[in-house]
Amino acid sequence: xxEGASWLLHLLFFTTKYISFIVFSIxxxxxxxRIAGLGHYVPENVVTNDDLSKLMDTNDEWIxxxxxxxxxxxxxxxxxxxxxxxxxxxxxMALKRAEISKDDIDLVIFATLSPDLxxxxxxxxxxxxxxxxxxxxxxxxxxxxxxxxGLSVADxxxxxxxxxxxxxxxxxxxxxxxxxxxxxxxxxxxxxDGAGAAVxxxxxxxxxxxxxxxxxxxxxxxxxxxxxxxxxxxxxxxIVSDYDEDDMRYHPYMNGQLVFKNAVVRFSEVILExxxxxxxxxxxxxxxxxxxxxxxxxxxxxxxxxLRDDQVYNNIMRYGNTTAASIPxxxxxxxxxxxxxxxxxxxxxxxxxxxxxxxxxxxx
Numbered sequence: 001x002x003e004g005a006s007w008l009l010h011l012l013f014f015t016t017k018y019i020s021f022i023v024f025s026i027x028x029x030x031x032x033x034r035i036a037g038l039g040h041y042v043p044e045n046v047v048t049n050d051d052l053s054k055l056m057d058t059n060d061e062w063i064x065x066x067x068x069x070x071x072x073x074x075x076x077x078x079x080x081x082x083x084x085x086x087x088x089x090x091x092x093m094a095l096k097r098a099e100i101s102k103d104d105i106d107l108v109i110f111a112t113l114s115p116d117l118x119x120x121x122x123x124x125x126x127x128x129x130x131x132x133x134x135x136x137x138x139x140x141x142x143x144x145x146x147x148x149x150g151l152s153v154a155d156x157x158x159x160x161x162x163x164x165x166x167x168x169x170x171x172x173x174x175x176x177x178x179x180x181x182x183x184x185x186x187x188x189x190x191x192x193d194g195a196g197a198a199v200x201x202x203x204x205x206x207x208x209x210x211x212x213x214x215x216x217x218x219x220x221x222x223x224x225x226x227x228x229x230x231x232x233x234x235x236x237x238x239i240v241s242d243y244d245e246d247d248m249r250y251h252p253y254m255n256g257q258l259v260f261k262n263a264v265v266r267f268s269e270v271i272l273e274x275x276x277x278x279x280x281x282x283x284x285x286x287x288x289x290x291x292x293x294x295x296x297x298x299x300x301x302x303x304x305x306x307l308r309d310d311q312v313y314n315n316i317m318r319y320g321n322t323t324a325a326s327i328p329x330x331x332x333x334x335x336x337x338x339x340x341x342x343x344x345x346x347x348x349x350x351x352x353x354x355x356x357x358x359x360x361x362x363x364x
Contacts, residue, residue, distance in 0.1 A: 033158035033166075034209030035362070036201045037098025038332035041089035042073040042194040042319060043081060052189055057182040063189045068295020072192030072320030074175040083116050084125035086195035087171035090328070091130065094167070098199040102130055105199075106163035108137040109154055111146030111170045111324040113353070114177070115139070126169060143225075144291050144352020145215075146170055146324030147196070151348070151360050152213035154200045164202050170324035171195035177227070179251040187252050190294070192320030196328025208343075208363050212277045214270050215358040221262065224255040225353040260297060263351040267301045270359040271349050278361050284345050285311055287334060291350035292316035292326035301349075313339060323352065340364055 048071045049060035063069055075081045087110065095102055110123035117125075121139030142149040147170040154166040174191035178184065203209040267290065275281060282305050290298045295316050302312050313334045322329060327348055334340050344364040351357040 030204065030206075031159065032203045032206050032209035032211075033155045033200045034203040035198050035331075035364075036100060036165075037094040037096070037199040038197070038328065038335050039090045039093025039095070039097060040194065040196040040325075040329040040332040041086050041093070042192075042322075042329070043075045043079075043086070045074050045076045046071050047074045047192075049189070052180070052185075055180045056185045056188075058185050058189060066294075066296070067190055067320075068299075068314075068317055069190065069320045070317045072318075073194055075173060075193045081173075083112055083114050083171045083173045083195075084122045084129060086173070086193070087112075087122065087126045087169040087197065088129045090171065090195040090197035090325075090332075091126065091167055091169055093332075094197040094199045098201070100165055100199055100201065102132050102167075104165050105132060105167045106135055107154070107157060107166045108132070108135065109140060109150045109166060109168045110137065111140040111142065111150045111168070112172055113141065113143045113146070113323055114171075114173045116173075122171065123169075140324075142217075142324075142352075142356045143354060144293060144321075144323050144326070145350040145354070145356040145358050147327045148213065148291075148348060148350045148358035148360055149215060149356070150324075151198070151200075151210065152215055152358065155210045155213060158200060158202055166200045167197065168200060168328075169195065169197045170322075170326075170328045172323045172325045174323070177251065184251055186256060187254050190321050191252075192322050194319055194322040194325045194329055196322075196325045196330075196332055198328055198331070211361045211363055212274060213358065213360045214273050214277070215356075216266070216270065217354050217356040218262075219354065221258070221355045222353075223253075224258050225253070225355070227252045259355075260294070262355055263293065263297050263357075264300050264304075266351050266355070266357040267297065267349055268304055270357055271301070271305065271347065274347060274349075274359040274361040280345065280361070282306055285347050286344035287311060287313055287340055288347045288349070289313045289327055289330050289334060290348075291352065292319065292330060293321050293352065297351075326350075
């Protein structure tokens with residue numbers, strides 16, 4: 001009798017555990033994350049290609065032909081602006097549009113390659129500048145893919161139920177580290193300063209919101225698009241004593257041809273993966289927003305996937321490459337211009353330093 005009761009108790013125990021596991025698994029898929037608000041900020045100072053021609057041996061035709069860029073925004077020196085302060089302005093716009101208070105934010109994610117300080121990260125600086133209460137702040141260093149990586153991280157936190165509202169910021173202050181001479185023109189003409197932000201929140205209708213994200217990296221190409229010094233290998237005393245203005249390691253280096261060749265391949269792969277994962281085709285895309293690295297890359301991808309002009313949004317001609325800020329700036333502008341409507345299928349993709357790349361498919 002007692003042996004039978006013991007067997008029944010064991011059966012009841014394991015059955016309860018199994019049912020609890022099933023309920024927990026189902027609960028993880030009860031909701032998605034969706035973008036509730038978007039914001040962006042760029043400095044007022046406009047630097048045109050003609051302006052750059054006064055600093056280096058270049059001209060508007062040369063820059064436009066190679067990059068598609070006509071102008072970019074640059075922080076005025078001594079203005080007090082920086083990576084975190086620009087992020088604050090973008091975040092405040094996103095929160096206002098989302099109708100969510102800063103006090104309701106459960107997690108801050110800050111993506112940048114140009115943090116205000118070596119440490120701590122710009123996430124906690126933004127948290128303090130905005131007067132936010134105690135909450136976690138996470139910094140992401142995935143350069144041009146930073147916003148996509150941040151979007152994926154925010155999505156997972158919300159889907160697992162750990163957090164309800166996440167503030168995701170991408171902000172870059174490039175101009176302070178550029179070599180604005182003929183020697184550095186192949187890189188310095190490309191980049192601009194700016195910030196974008198998104199507020200993500202819980203969505204119970206799983207047909208809406210972020211449907212999937214796809215992330216990759218290939219570290220063997222890490223130094224093909226990088227800034228080598230200053231770094232922890234070259235601490236401040238060494239830099240001060242050994243500084244050589246001709247040492248290009250102090251400025252960003254880019255193997256342009258290699259980056260372009262890899263970008264068009266990886267863009268295509270990760271876009272196709274997102275479409276196949278969600279049972280979509282090219283014609284289902286209402287708006288594709290690529291990372292604004294080079295207009296020629298975006299045009300190559302557009303042609304390969306047979307996308308119409310109205311299916312693709314580019315603003316690199318106005319802002320240059322703003323790295324982690326480029327997709328959220330473009331996303332915020334496109335939404336503000338009425339190019340993104342409820343139930344639209346929006347595809348995001350990025351490729352950059354690392355090499356890192358990724359995509360995200362969203363049902364608005």
